[in-house]
Amino acid sequence: MKISIIGTGYVGLTTGACLAERGHAVLCVDQDREKIALLRRGKMPIFEPGLESLVKGNVRAGRLSFGTSNKDAVAHGKVIFMCVATPPRPDGSADLSAIEAVARDIAGHLKEFRLVAEKSTVPVATGSRVKDVISKYRPQHVDFEVASNPEFLREGCAIEDTMNPDRIVIGVESKRAETILREVYKPFKAPVLVTDIMSAELIKHASNAFLAMKISFANAVGQICELAGANVVEVTRGVGMDRRIGPGFLNAGIGYGGSCFPKDVAAFEAISRELGYDFSLLREVQRVNEKARDLFVKKVERELWIVKDKTIAALGLSFKANTDDIRESVAIKIIRMLVEKGAKVRAYDPQALAKARASMNTIAYCRSPYEAARGADAALVLTDWEEFRALDFGRLKKVMAHPTILDGRNLLDPGKMRELGFTYRSIGRP
Numbered sequence: 001m002k003i004s005i006i007g008t009g010y011v012g013l014t015t016g017a018c019l020a021e022r023g024h025a026v027l028c029v030d031q032d033r034e035k036i037a038l039l040r041r042g043k044m045p046i047f048e049p050g051l052e053s054l055v056k057g058n059v060r061a062g063r064l065s066f067g068t069s070n071k072d073a074v075a076h077g078k079v080i081f082m083c084v085a086t087p088p089r090p091d092g093s094a095d096l097s098a099i100e101a102v103a104r105d106i107a108g109h110l111k112e113f114r115l116v117a118e119k120s121t122v123p124v125a126t127g128s129r130v131k132d133v134i135s136k137y138r139p140q141h142v143d144f145e146v147a148s149n150p151e152f153l154r155e156g157c158a159i160e161d162t163m164n165p166d167r168i169v170i171g172v173e174s175k176r177a178e179t180i181l182r183e184v185y186k187p188f189k190a191p192v193l194v195t196d197i198m199s200a201e202l203i204k205h206a207s208n209a210f211l212a213m214k215i216s217f218a219n220a221v222g223q224i225c226e227l228a229g230a231n232v233v234e235v236t237r238g239v240g241m242d243r244r245i246g247p248g249f250l251n252a253g254i255g256y257g258g259s260c261f262p263k264d265v266a267a268f269e270a271i272s273r274e275l276g277y278d279f280s281l282l283r284e285v286q287r288v289n290e291k292a293r294d295l296f297v298k299k300v301e302r303e304l305w306i307v308k309d310k311t312i313a314a315l316g317l318s319f320k321a322n323t324d325d326i327r328e329s330v331a332i333k334i335i336r337m338l339v340e341k342g343a344k345v346r347a348y349d350p351q352a353l354a355k356a357r358a359s360m361n362t363i364a365y366c367r368s369p370y371e372a373a374r375g376a377d378a379a380l381v382l383t384d385w386e387e388f389r390a391l392d393f394g395r396l397k398k399v400m401a402h403p404t405i406l407d408g409r410n411l412l413d414p415g416k417m418r419e420l421g422f423t424y425r426s427i428g429r430p
């Protein structure tokens with residue numbers, strides 16, 4: 001089927017490449033000309049494992065192409081996926097201006113029937129707004145439909161998640177829209193859940209809010225463990241073995257970040273309030289999350305006493321492993337807090353150096369963890385990269401001024417670290 005993607009970011013590019021891989025003819029467009037120029041030269045604007053070869057293979061096979069014109073997107077695809085960003089506004093509600101702009105653009109270029117599917121994460125009832133906008137600005141004789149098809153991929157394993165999703169949620173108003181979207185996903189082996197549009201929109205917000213809640217819950221339990229002298233890793237392992245709960249998203253640490261959880265929890269809270277329900281539980285999820293990073297900074301201060309003029313190695317900048325995405329990265333937030341207190345931070349990340357450098361110029365960027373640790377009074381593990389688990393700790397210790405590691409991700413083995421002669425602190429572990 002001919003499919004168009006408007007918004008070629010993390011979601012749009014991954015979705016486009018995976019749909020092409022499954023045999024569809026996909027046109028990905030974006031208003032960012034530089035991004036499209038890069039892609040046309042075979043260069044990836046983001047780091048995502050497996051993405052480059054998938055994109056290149058499908059471009060070569062003639063199933064995937066790139067453009068900058070929404071008009072071309074409307075002409076090409078029978079289905080048009082909206083994959084533009086929906087960032088937070090200062091009050092937490094979702095900024096839907098890109099969605100509205102794209103809806104107006106689509107309407108202006110409609111010549112024959114199109115199914116417009118929201119893949120961006122949007123508050124409940126956005127679909128009916130999109131429908132109103134397209135109805136208003138389209139040539140009146142042209143038919144169209146709106147659908148919701150929320151995306152659940154995780155950055156870092158986006159290809160695997162898109163190729164083998166847990167479920168495909170399709171929110172539609174008609175059999176026709178359902179049939180078209182079922183055809184799109186026919187080559188994917190995954191259960192398809194068909195709902196109305198608003199329920200599909202809510203499934204996404206509720207899922208992300210629930211996952212964020214699990215993380216905050218684990219962080220609160222981590223604090224209890226720390227106060228009582230228990231081990232949060234063992235506690236959450238025991239809790240997660242209960243099939244009703246499941247083991248995922250129960251790691252205590254410095255809290256969740258990234259472009260989705262913080263904004264989606266805030267947007268879900270905001271739309272609930274707008275609808276007349278005080279979802280105070282979500283505010284507590286946010287509060288516990290913010291507290292997790294404050295407590296970690298306090299831990300650093302407890303260890304170093306005075307942070308001012310101390311050299312601190314930051315291992316990790318991306319918001320999680322296997323991505324270069326630094327949006328709402330807790331690592332960056334913690335680094336900023338320490339810089340504010342006068343620390344000299346030397347940072348290393350396997351993929352996110354370029355993006356971090358472009359957004360923060362108050363720290364030193366290093367090409368290896370050992371270079372970052374040179375002369376450091378403490379090294380902080382801020383992102384859960386596997387690379388940090390496999391460091392040459394003997395070498396690390398040698399280059400540091402003082403062998404102290406504060407592990408914000410509970411990535412390393414406390415016993416082993418002490419054996420190696422490090423002062424080692426982590427979250428909720430004795």
Ligand SMILES: NC(=O)c1ccc[n+]([C@@H]2O[C@H](COP(=O)([O-])OP(=O)(O)OC[C@H]3O[C@@H](n4cnc5c(N)ncnc54)[C@H](O)[C@@H]3O)[C@@H](O)[C@H]2O)c1
Binds near residue numbers: 009029155260
């Ligand atoms: N990143 C994730 O892990 C993830 C997962 C699931 C859902 N989502 C949701 O998907 C949506 C997109 O997220 P993302 O991370 O891919 O964002 P992104 O910022 O990486 O990509 C959005 C793209 O849309 C483009 N764009 C904006 N306005 C446009 C317009 N009018 N016409 C054409 N292009 C336009 C931007 O230039 C950008 O390249 C968001 O709603 C997000 O919440 C993201």
